[in-house]
Amino acid sequence: MNILDLADKTCLMSACNKQQKNVIQLLLETGSANPNNLDIIQLLVNDGAQNTKDIDGRSPLMKAAIDDWSSIVEYLISQTNICSTSECIEALxxxxxxxxxxxxxxxxxxxxxxxxxxxxxxxxAPPIHKMVLAPVEAYANHVECQTIDELERLGHNLDALRMETLVVVERLLGTKSAVLYDGLHKIGHFYLIEVKYDRC
Incomplete structure (x- = not known):
């Protein structure tokens, strides 16, 4: 529940303060608590929560990034004791x-x-390189940028930026990811509005 008690705390906040991990898990799993709350995330981290991946291979940091919860992502990537550089890069x-x-x-x-x-x-240390995926016709055979210079050359090329993000999703989450399908749908919709039917 997200209702505040007399001390202005939600059930999840109280459970975090009392280190009741079973209650925390239950509240998050049942949707009774909103994980998009920086205060709650800070309580969990202060209580020793880690950036552990779930059965689908997604960490809390990845989930926050996918859901566009930038304040939570910024907080978690500042916690160098729980997030590696690679995890921070992927989240960004x-x-x-x-x-x-x-x-x-x-x-x-x-x-x-x-x-x-x-x-x-x-x-x-050596640079952290990306795994290069083979070009895909659906993405206009776009090859993901590997350097700062390559990314800067995208500049304000909207089409290239859109293709870059689709390749990023495929590299990080795979071809069967709902995030990829959602991205394809939304970007296709933008092309439809822009009357670029050949790109839809």
């Missing part, structure tokens, strides 16, 4: 995807650019 890329499917290209590019910069930030 998924935020970029989420913003692109909402037709927020500037924000999409911003997150993709931050992720790309992180791949090359640690001068004492």
């Amino acid at each position: 890329e998924l935020l970029g995807v989420a913003r692109c499917t909402r037709d927020l290209q500037t924000e999409a590019f911003h997150y993709l650019f931050r992720a790309m910069k992180m791949r090359f930030e640690d001068q004492s």
Whole structure:
């Protein structure tokens, strides 16, 4: 429940404070608590919660990015003790995807650019490279950017940015991902509105 008690706490907040992990799990699983609440996430992290992947291979950080909960993503990637650099990069890329499917290209590019910069930030270690996927005709044979320069060359090329995000989703979540299907649907809808029927 998201109803506040006399101390202005929800059931989930109280369960976190009392370290009642079974209650926390039950509230989250039954949908009785909204996980899109930074205060709750902070309580969970302070209680020792980890960025552990579920049976589908998705971590809380990935789920927050997929659902476009940027404040939670920003908080979790600041927690270097629970999120690796690779996990942070993937989360920023998924935020970029989420913003692109909402037709927020500037924000999409911003997150993709931050992720790309992180791949090359640690001068004492080799860059964190992406797995390159084979070009797909449905994505206009777009090959995902591998460097900051390549990403910058996308510039304000809306079509290339859209294709970039679809390739990112396929690399991170696979071809059978509902996120990919949703992205294809939304981007196809944008092309329909723009009367670019050949791209739909």
